Amino acid sequence: MTVESTLLIVKPDGVRRGLIGEVLRRVEAKGLRIAEMRMTTIDRSLAEEHYAEHRDKPFFGDLVEFTTSGPVVVARLEGEGAIDVWRTLMGPTDPAAAPPGTIRGDFGLVITENVVHGSDSPESAERELKLFFDA
8 A cells, every 4th residue: 555645624514513623533543644734714616626526416506505604624634545544434425324433424414414525536635635735
């Protein structure tokens, strides 16, 4: 395996519910390194660019509204196989299908508010990290 970087976002619902510390605890306990991190509020244009692949889907507007609804924590995670490791820690997108022990399985309620985001491929990670950290 190779050392990778990936994007972590604690979404507005996770921030509102006080889950930042728990999410970061799990990331560090797993052995991933938090290379950069900050709290911010994502504006509409950044949210639209971040979720551009969903632009033609019916949920796009609601997704952008939710993403911009409050502060988030963004972080660059690094580690061996970081993308897959973080995706496994998060659990499936739909919390109802996410097993206990995953972040979404333990804390997510509905698919539209599932606590965290993570890049789904090396290409996505590169694109998303540039949006939040290299600009």
